[in-house]
Amino acid sequence: MATLLKQDNWYYSQFYCKDRSPQRKRIALKTKTKRTAQKIHKKLEDKYAQNLYDPWTGYDATKSTLPVSENSSIKEVLDYYVTQKSQEDWRSTTAKNTSYVLYSFGRYIGEDKCIQALKPDQINSFLNRDKYAYATKKTHKKKIVPFAKWCKKENLISYDFGKVKIYNNDKEQDNTINYLTEEEIEKLKNGIREKVAHDIEKGYQNAERNAYWLIDFIDWQRYSGMRISETLSLRPENINTETWEVTIGSDSFNTKSKAKQILPIGEVEPLKKLAKKLLENCSEGERLFKHKDRRRTSRTFKKYVRYALPEREDICVHSSRHTCCIHLLRSGVPIYTVQRWMRHASVKTTQNYADLLNMDISNQVGSAFA
Known part of the structure; x- marks a missing residue:
């Protein structure tokens, strides 16, 4: 069975x-x-x-029967919501991060209170605490508002959560899209080569197993724009060498959209060349980059960023995804093409990168009619 x-x-x-x-x-x-x-x-x-x-x-x-009602406490509703979403569609990391924010919110407003005590003003108060940066407030909102809407859908509350807003305390919004320039990428890769060579010479790293793999990892990230968990889950069977299509997602790994996605790399020579190199050194069933721990990879990446680019403390592994998107837009690739390559659910997400570049609309429109 x-x-x-x-x-x-x-x-x-x-x-x-x-x-x-x-x-x-x-x-x-x-x-x-x-x-x-x-x-x-x-x-x-x-x-x-x-x-x-x-x-x-x-x-x-x-x-089929909802075990909570409009008379349940906020903690009881949170427990049920987190459990259900974890079983239905949340990945383990999503469940951990979201539940942390939701339970913090519950403690803030009083988790023993009746769920009907949940109101937009309380969410606004929690979201707009001074100790959090604007980007963090936006992240918290993405986790709390879906919970509130779910409560309304299940008739546990009846408030309009369109009034939930986050404020930036009248300060100019910081640039939250951190990316690397071509010069910084080369400086980072050279820094890795230099540091690893020194560590091998001193006996701190093994000549056969060391951090040189990060160089290929960085190049893969900057060209593919894939998320770190997607890249670390890649195996040889995910790359079709006849069509040169990369399948993102498998039975053991869900993408952010919960569906398998295809990345066509046949005409992307740097990525295709790198894929060939990785496949030559990888056995069937083995991970392409031979690493699976996302946190350890992030820490190792950050270690070399601090070594090679000490002034770029804002850079993390995900910044390489931003780098890919920024580079494509800056090179004139149509925004809808960039959206499909980055696999953004909405073109509005891609538009955030375009706005950051402050593109010269006049020049682009002028060249179209030239």
Whole structure:
């Protein structure tokens, strides 16, 4: 009926039905503990056998009744919301970060209060605390407002959350899109070469296993614009060497949009050349960059940024994605093409980068009619 599988230390339940498409459907159990995985797997099997659960559609009859009401406390509603979203579509990192903000918000307004005490003014008060930067306020808003809208959808509250606003304390908004110039990228790569060579000579790093891989990683990021988790999850089977298409997402890894995405690199020579190099040194099933820990990679990257570019403390791995987007726009690539390459859900996101460049509209329109 169903098989308990383990991949990269994570457990999955795989269901099979010859009449369904696809015939095999893998469900992430979101645990690394075998005993916990066995319990969850057994529950899913039982519900599937009783036609109470369909892994292909996500239908679960046992969740049809909402266990919270308009008289529930804020903490009770938060617990249910976080649990449900974690099971439905949140990735583990999303669940951790979002729940941290939501529970902080709950403590701020009083988690023992009735859910009906939740009002737009309280959200505004939490979001606009002076100790947080404007970018952090925006991040918090993206996590709290969906929760409030969900509460309204479930008839737990009835307020208009269109009044939720964040303010910048009458200060000019800081540039939150941090990116690297071509000169800074070369300086960073040279800094890595210099530091690693010195460490190998002193015996601090191994000649066969060292941080030289970061150079290829940086180039891949700047050309592909992929997110760090997407890049570290790449395997040889994700790259079709006949069509030169990179498939982002797999049964064991979900993209931000929860759907598999395609990146065509056939005409992108620097990226295609790098892909060939990486494939030559990678076995089937092995990770392309041979690293999977996102946090460790981020810390290592930051270490070399501080060494080579001490004045750019604002730079992180994600800045290389910004760098790719900025470079494409600056080179005159149409904004909708850039949106598709970056895989932004909305062109409005891409427009933020274009606005940052303060493009000369007159020159572009003039060249079109020349």
